[in-house]
Amino acid sequence: MSFYSPGETAEKSGFSIDTLRYYEKIGLLSGIARNASGRRVFSDDDLQWLEMLRCLRGTGMPIAEMLRYSELARGGDETVQERLELLQEHDRRVEEQIAELRTRQEQIQWKIRLYSGTLCEGLPA
Amino acid sequence: MSFYSPGETAEKSGFSIDTLRYYEKIGLLSGIARNASGRRVFSDDDLQWLEMLRCLRGTGMPIAEMLRYSELARGGDETVQERLELLQEHDRRVEEQIAELRTRQEQIQWKIRLYSGTLCEGLPA
DNA sequence: ATCCCACCTGGAGCGCACTCCAGGTCAACA
DNA sequence: TGTTGACCTGGAGTGCGCTCCAGGTGGGAT
Numbered sequence: 001m002s003f004y005s006p007g008e009t010a011e012k013s014g015f016s017i018d019t020l021r022y023y024e025k026i027g028l029l030s031g032i033a034r035n036a037s038g039r040r041v042f043s044d045d046d047l048q049w050l051e052m053l054r055c056l057r058g059t060g061m062p063i064a065e066m067l068r069y070s071e072l073a074r075g076g077d078e079t080v081q082e083r084l085e086l087l088q089e090h091d092r093r094v095e096e097q098i099a100e101l102r103t104r105q106e107q108i109q110w111k112i113r114l115y116s117g118t119l120c121e122g123l124p125a
Numbered sequence: 126m127s128f129y130s131p132g133e134t135a136e137k138s139g140f141s142i143d144t145l146r147y148y149e150k151i152g153l154l155s156g157i158a159r160n161a162s163g164r165r166v167f168s169d170d171d172l173q174w175l176e177m178l179r180c181l182r183g184t185g186m187p188i189a190e191m192l193r194y195s196e197l198a199r200g201g202d203e204t205v206q207e208r209l210e211l212l213q214e215h216d217r218r219v220e221e222q223i224a225e226l227r228t229r230q231e232q233i234q235w236k237i238r239l240y241s242g243t244l245c246e247g248l249p250a
Numbered sequence: 251a252t253c254c255c256a257c258c259t260g261g262a263g264c265g266c267a268c269t270c271c272a273g274g275t276c277a278a279c280a
Numbered sequence: 281t282g283t284t285g286a287c288c289t290g291g292a293g294t295g296c297g298c299t300c301c302a303g304g305t306g307g308g309a310t
Contacts, residue, residue, distance in 0.1 A: 006287070017287085018269055025290095037276055039287055052236070055229040063267070077243075084240040087233055094230045098223055104180045105219045108212055111177070115209040118202075131257070142257085143299055150260095162306050164257055188297070 001044055003033075009042040013050040020050075026063070028053060028070050049073075059094045126169055128158075134167040138175040145175075151188070153178060153195050174198075184219045 010017045020040075023029045029049070033041040042050075056066050069086055072079040135142045145165075148154045154174070158166040167175075181191050194211055197204040 016269080019267085021288090022268065037287085038289095039276090051232075055232045057267095059226055059229045059233065080240050080243050084237060084244065087237050087240065091230065091233055091237060094226060094233070098226050098230075101184055101219060101223050101226075104184045105216065105223075107176075107180045108184065108216055108219070112209060112212050112216060115205050115212065118205050119209065141299080144297085146258090147298065162257085163259095164306090182297095 004042040004047065006040050006042070009040075009047065009050070012047060014054055015050065023053070026067065028063070028066055030070070030074065056090070059090070060097060061090055065090075129167040129172065131165050131167070134165075134172065134175070137172060139179055140175065148178070151192065153188070153191055155195070155199065181215070184215070185222060186215055190215075 004012065006017050006020060009015075010020060013020070015023070020029065024032055024040075029046070032046060033043065035041050053066060056069065057063075061069075065086070069083060072083045072086070129137065131142050131145060134140075135145060138145070140148070145154070149157055149165075154171070157171060158168065160166050178191060181194065182188075186194075190211070194208065197208045197211070
């Protein structure tokens with residue numbers, strides 16, 4: 001079991017120190033330990049939790065919903081069902097998101113081919 | 126060739142009327158016709174352009190870059206090369222975006238399986 | 251004639267998710 | 281002993297992309 005300074009944690013988690021502080025303030029991070037002089041000390045568990053937060057944020061989950069998830073996580077075993085449903089619902093939205101991105105991307109690629117064609121036409125034979 | 130009121134255009138394009146006005150104001154939409162009483166009249170061409178804008182916005186292109194693209198589009202044939210490069214670069218970013226979403230989604234799905242497992246264990250035999 | 255409704259304008263306001271700042275503390279190193 | 285640098289706090293500020301508002305106009309139905 002290792003411990004990490006805010007700076008290390010920022011680097012490992014990909015969140016800025018300011019964001020870590022912000023997440024603690026709003027309740028996305030709870031029970032972060034402090035050393036004798038009041039500085040934050042992050043554990044491996046904290047890092048794992050941050051990785052989860054990264055997955056959720058990185059797939060577009062709004063902070064408010066992540067907050068809900070954190071509350072459930074704090075609630076222990078009784079909330080597993082609810083957490084499961086929340087993640088499944090989110091997973092569905094991510095799927096849709098990817099599908100829409102693909103569709104839009106195809107249209108953009110179509111346009112790219114069109115432009116490429118235009119350029120070729122202009123070429124000397 | 127048909128013409129469309131702002132309301133129709135909003136419905137067809139998926140942008141709100143306010144957003145259409147905003148886009149015209151900042152220069153993403155140019156040369157939108159007006160009728161005798163000053164109201165906007167959108168053409169099929171405008172609608173096609175809006176569809177393109179939707180693709181770009183919907184895949185996360187920032188307004189500033191769309192503005193760049195619009196300027197190029199107004200520049201005529203000489204800018205085809207540049208437009209091509211812009212779209213290709215964007216296409217690359219969309220690809221990355223999708224890849225990251227997939228990675229994150231897999232981690233979330235792993236978590237979902239974990240929760241499902243937890244629930245099954247608790248089941249009576 | 252009057253009412254309504256869709257539209258017009260310039261400009262203010264909003265929600266989100268950070269990000270920055272001023273002023274302070276503490277530990278380590280020169 | 282002084283300086284540096286990483287960290288602390290509460291709170292203000294930022295950037296983006298809209299979204300809303302007040303006050304006004306014009307055209308068609310009643």
